[in-house]
Amino acid sequence: MSKRVRLCREDDIPDFCAQGFDPERHGFDTIFVVRQDRYYYAYADVCPHYGDTSLPWKKDEYLDAAGDNIVCAAHGALFNIRSGLCTSGPCKGESLRPIPVNCEADGYLWITLED
Amino acid sequence: MNIIGPDLLVFGVDDVDACRQFASDYGLTASGDHRFVALDGTGIEIRSKDDDALPAALETGSMLRKTLYGVADQATVDAIAAELEKDRDVTRFDDGSIESKDDHGFVLGFQVTVRQVLDMPAETINAPGAPAQRGVNQIAVSKEDSPKPRTLSHVVYFVPDAPKQEAFYRDRLGFVTTDRFTHVGPFMRPAGTQDHHTVFFIQTPPHMKGIEHFTFHMGGPTDVVTAGTNMVNKGYQSFWGPGRHIFGSNWFWYFKSPFGCNMEFDADMDLHDEQWAAREAMPGADNSQVFLLQYREKWAPMGPPPPKAGA
Ligand code: FES
């Protein structure tokens, strides 16, 4: 079964920024979305290095200073924003788990979660 | 080789402002243009990754650019220079310090140590059967405590050949192995300290080479947990801890950081001398800690306030 969850308004995420979300109310962010202009990329907030720890050093700190890469703060792994592929660091060659995300006509971002 | 321990870690970072803020919130004090120091003067140097003053980065892009060791005296610096010059380049600087590389290309420096001798009490406890460490009417804690790191403690490195690394630090620099995890690598201390370890090397594939974490000694377990709680309250995210390790017995709490590695608080590490026989254990969760706790927001066993009279 999959379910659709409304995350936020499209413009709630500033351009070239990332934001974490807690759609299943765990009390901590479990997914994050990166915005690049009109494009949105969503991933599970889990670093492939150990497979069960989250990426940012502070809420919403998922990108490097230039906004060019997703970063795991624990050991500095870098991930391509569009593909989720780790290009440098401990999990080089592995990928973040993508989450389907859509901008709907209602102006909101929706994700699809599998359970 | 009377090497005491790390005096300074030099970083070339992606986001200087974030790292400066993090270092300050961690409890280090700004010193000069680039440094943040603990109470005894040991610390870290934060520069932008393209700063020309930095040694070249490792091919993996690890943000740690140099580990600068403090040693007892200039004669020790000179002896290390003479030893390393047998098979590698050694640069001598005007301030008397030297720079070279270990067998994995990590840049090492050696200088007469800058660490000041601290004269301050350890965290105190009162226990039945033992003399009270805190006298009558002396209280231990307050909500406002913000303990400061005392001294740079240890650095953990991912290395592609841990046995080679252990041999270099043992044979060329006089480090001693205090304990080891099988197939992972050794905990080592230099001859000038009794601390269980100032380095731990973790065997990994070559593309991981770099720093795994670094940490400063705090005044005791309460300081570790208080400092960590203050970090959580400022929005920083825990990676592992609080807990207590088995090898070294040190309390730990690791935080993810903008330095591209974890930054730890630690306290109350075992001391060893040449009488100690290194132990060996299989790696894994069970042998990594005696216990592991997890932060939770402040809570108390209380319901909501009682309804007002007449309401
Ligand atoms: S846990 Fe993400 S790089 Fe190590």
Ligand SMILES: [Fe+2]
């Ligand atoms: Fe540590």
